[in-house]
Amino acid sequence: MKAVILAGGYGKRLRPLTTEKPKPLIEIAKKPILAIQFEWLKNHGINEVILCVGFLKEKIIEYVGNGRRFGMRVGYAVEEEPLGTGGALLNSELLLKGEERFVVLNGDVITDLDISRLVDRLNKPIGTIALVPLRSTYGVVMINDKGEITEFKEKPILKDFWINAGVYCLNHTIFRYLPEKGDIEATTFPKLAEEKKLGAVKYATCFWRAIDVQKDIEEAEKDLSIRKSKI
Numbered sequence: 001m002k003a004v005i006l007a008g009g010y011g012k013r014l015r016p017l018t019t020e021k022p023k024p025l026i027e028i029a030k031k032p033i034l035a036i037q038f039e040w041l042k043n044h045g046i047n048e049v050i051l052c053v054g055f056l057k058e059k060i061i062e063y064v065g066n067g068r069r070f071g072m073r074v075g076y077a078v079e080e081e082p083l084g085t086g087g088a089l090l091n092s093e094l095l096l097k098g099e100e101r102f103v104v105l106n107g108d109v110i111t112d113l114d115i116s117r118l119v120d121r122l123n124k125p126i127g128t129i130a131l132v133p134l135r136s137t138y139g140v141v142m143i144n145d146k147g148e149i150t151e152f153k154e155k156p157i158l159k160d161f162w163i164n165a166g167v168y169c170l171n172h173t174i175f176r177y178l179p180e181k182g183d184i185e186a187t188t189f190p191k192l193a194e195e196k197k198l199g200a201v202k203y204a205t206c207f208w209r210a211i212d213v214q215k216d217i218e219e220a221e222k223d224l225s226i227r228k229s230k231i
Contacts, residue, residue, distance in 0.1 A: 001119070002099055003046050005037060007107030008054030008079050008088050013213050022056040024107040025063060026211060029221045032063070033211060036110055038070045044115040046103065047072050050095045052088040054079035086184035093175050106166035106210070110220055113206040118169035125199035126173045126192055130165040132208045134158045162200075165208055 011023030018026070024034045034051075041049065049072050053060050057078060067074030077092035089104060096102055101122055103115060113130055121128040135157050142151040164185065177188045192198045209220040 001046055001102060002048040002050060002096060003041050003103040003105065004050045004052060004077075004089060004092055004096070005034070005105055005107050006052050006085050006088050007034070007060060008052050008057070008082070009107070010055045010082075011108070014211070017214065020056070022053075022060055023211065024060060026217065028110060028211065028217060029224050033108060033110060034060070034064065035070065037105065037107075038067075038072050040110075040112060041103075041115075042071060046115070048075075049073070050075050050077055050092050052077045052079065052092055054082060054088070083181050084179070084183040086179045086187050087181045089184060090175060090178040090180060096172070099172065101169060101171045104168045104170055108211045109166045109208070110211065110224075111165065111167065111206060111208040113165065113167060113203045113208065115167075115169070117201050117203075118167070121199045121201050122169045122171060123199075124197075126177070126197045127168055127170040127189075128199040128201055129189070130167040131162040131200050131202050132165045132206065133204060134161040134163050159204070162202060165203065166210060 007022065007024040009023060011018035014023055014026065025032045028036060038049070049067065051060060051064065051074060053076055061076060064074055075095050077088065077095055079088055079091060083091060101119065103118070118128045118130055136155050138155065140153045140156050141149055142153060144150050174188070177191055178184065179187045189198060207223065209216060209223060211217060211220060
């Protein structure tokens with residue numbers, strides 16, 4: 001099975017860090033996001049990757065090359081202009097010829113979720129989406145029936161609410177639904193949801209972080225440090 005990493009975005013919310021460095025090469029605990037993703041994919045038996053690249057693509061290609069030093073085989077689907085996540089995936093279609101199913105992930109996600117659960121869920125659906133619990137961006141104040149404060153919770157996990165983790169398992173039919181330009185989350189997935197052709201897998205306890213702003217880097221490094229100390 002192959003994986004596609006959507007790595008062509010500008011990373012505007014991470015500027016100035018991404019002015020001269022593409023977001024997938026931003027370091028978390030002294031290791032680029034892409035290198036962390038490669039390790040995770042290899043741990044799940046995936047050693048062939050297609051990188052959808054656009055902004056500062058030359059730096060990604062220079063860093064990754066053919067993927068050999070990471071123990072991976074890497075090909076490139078190059079965007080000459082911004083295509084969005086849906087258009088970028090469509091641009092990789094020829095490189096996925098003959099692949100009945102494949103994994104797709106955003107180039108800013110760090111996780112240890114079990115890919116096999118997504119693959120196993122992909123039967124009738126055209127795609128399965130990994131879901132993770134929503135983390136509050138604020139601290140939460142708990143009160144009792146008397147109006148007394150009982151506890152302060154710092155940015156708790158909101159277990160009743162689930163968000164798209166940016167990791168998918170898709171079959172080749174997906175290409176019929178992809179736009180030439182546009183994001184898969186805004187165009188393709190709503191259409192598939194209407195047709196009941198999307199499945200979901202909930203990951204209640206996995207490690208997951210999306211690196212959108214500079215504070216995410218600090219929090220991801222802290223979380224990784226805590227996680228390693230428990231192993």
